[in-house]
Amino acid sequence: MMGISVLEVVFFLLNVAGTFSEYTVRQDPFVSGLVGSTVDFHCDLTFDEETLIRLNPYWKKKQSEVYIYPSEISKEKDRVKEINKSVLTDFSISFSNLKLNDTETYLCYVSLVIGGNSGYRNILSYGNGTLLFVHGPMQMESNNSEIMCKIQVQTIENVNLNLESGNQQLVLTNESYSHVLNPDGSYWIIRNFTVPLEKCVGNTTFKCLLQHNSGYNITNETIMVPCSGTSKIRHPILLYSLLLGTTFFILLVVLLIYWKSRRLVITTRRPKMNMARYKFP
Template sequence: MTTSHYHHVAFVLAYFCLGCCTIKLEQPPILAATVGSTVNLSCYLQIGNETINRINVYWLSLGLNGTLRQYLYPRVTTGSSRIINKTLIRLSNPGNKTDMSLSVSDVKLSFTDIYVCSVSLVMDTNTSSIPGKGTYLLVHEPLETVLNDTNIICRTKVQTVANLSLLWEFENGRLVNGDHGWFANSGNTYWISTTIPNMTSLCQPPMNSTFTCLLQYRGMTVVRKRMEIACAGISHGTNVTGTREAHRPVHLYALMLGSSLLLLIIILIIWIRNRWKNMGDANSSPYTNISDLKRMHCF
């Protein structure tokens, strides 16, 4: 085993064995990111009054089962397959002695992992390895909200369904689980969804009904999307994207129907009038048929 490999193996062991030092690394427990976005995996070093001669920062990713997936920074040649391209990774603030954050661009569903920050410190003649607790990065497709005749649906695509849930929140803050489901998709991904009955008929026009879809991990809300629906004249089968939709009021349809009926009555009156007029003209003619015409000329 080379010195470089030994150092990184020791680093992985330090993640599981250390953590009782006064110098600490702060990492958020969870971050959520939309596919294609850039996410900042924050990691801050608390050193207090300690005198640090040198700081080296390391980043690695762990699978949800705790197994090593990839060394992210600095790049290390290993036998494992590359999951994240090196060009997508950089330190957010290189040269900063307390900010060890890592920036990852163009995130994909497959980037859903636990990301661990660690530092190697040289203080006087002593060297210490300080690991962070890791950040769970949840990558997902944008939340979709759909309204149809019978249901209100929220759904998204994720890499894993473990510890994830979708909930509906009403205006009064009441949470509803709804009919929760998921199904496997291509590329080892999953669609998850939650469905509740369309209850917009119960609201009172002209007020609107507001619903919020919540994506939660272990009961913690990480993403939310608000959906506002006009009470009057719900337009069914419309894809709702969180903005207010314009709907036709019911009385407009009644006005259109009444106008059509009035026009039909006017046309009928004109037709009847023309019919009676033509009949009157025919009765007032001096020659009603060919026989009359012959008698008049032969008399």
């Protein structure tokens, strides 16, 4: 049996180590934007110490072969720009002039050519995708305790309209919820709330929120409602007690001063004894 040199063992171990290299593409999981606005898609690559020979980043819709980057194959090259050109491993882009039908999950991935101990290798490294949710402006109307929230979206899956007051979500039983399909395939989400009188007193601020079921707040709008409801009067017991105690103290001081002044008057008016009229034995 032929012997194996130490140098051959070292080369073997280095090659094995190279096969377990880590290449990770990181993306933001969620981003939202108003129709006509611009959003940023963040994506970057982390890798080990191997020599990076060439890399080609791509952005595409996850469920199709529609690319938005690079510009050579992009369907939206006039709307997409690189953000950090100077950073080799940063593939973040901006996406402008948003439309409702841009709502989609976008995948960032990188084609790599690596040179290292295991030789030259071609690698494809994928991110997990960024969900872009595009929406129209939030609309709110009120009629005393009746509040209507309305917004246009591309999809009604996994989103809800909720109402808040004082940073607390209101759980209301008397309400209506509807989805109206538009000719272009988008939807109006409309939710009508009837706020109980005890939660709507004086000028009360209400906030309507469009929320994604994954926990992200997409957008919100507030409205000041001049409610006509009444609530239980909360008596300031501590203030009443303080006022009562202060009044009692002042009354006590006044009585004490009056009592002392009366004693002084009585003492002053008391007749002096004429000692000359008395003869002592």
